[in-house]
Amino acid sequence: SQTIHQWPATLVQPVGSPLSLECTVEGTSNPNLYWYRQAAGRGLQLLFYSVGIGQISSEVPQNLSASRPQDRQFILSSKKLLLSDSGFYLCAWRDTYTGDSAYTFGSGTRLTVV
């Protein structure tokens, strides 16, 4: 079956510390992968998308970066967190082989930068 794993579920990090959030997908190959952020009381903002290994596109200039070292692994990173990086981060994938119209979201990571 097709599943998506995202961890950790919650994270409290001091300003200036590094960040690494991981997302892995099971049961599919060559998915399109996405990172979204939801700031408190706001909508979902697309941060990065990837259509293949090593292919990362950024939608918004920011303090974050993304990498896709393996086909089904998507990592969101920061070298030095800012207070404004706090939010709810969601990973998602879309099956590119079956043409399925559905997108699957992870359960999210709630990041608080203090």
Place this chain on the structure above:
Amino acid sequence: GEDVEQSLFLSVREGDSSVINCTYTDSSSTYLYWYKQEPGAGLQLLTYIFSNMDMKQDQRLTVLLNKKDKHLSLRIADTQTGDSAIYFCAETLNQAGTALIFGKGTTLSVSS
């Protein structure tokens, strides 16, 4: 550019119908989506509609699509307190790996 607009709040009484409206900009979106987010939780796909359809009904949910006006609506019949949540409309953006582009979400509050 791409933009999805929704009203921010809707308040209804239990048993009434709720209608959440959305306008989108990308006419090339093959599908349009409605997602639900309960407090402190992730996103749940409610329903989606193919762009060449005008209407889709799924139990208490009815989606209406006016492609000419780029207007999408979600009607929830017999609204229950458990329907209280944030509802997001989304279009797809082919230039961004077919990413979903979301509106800011409509907070639905259902009172008993």
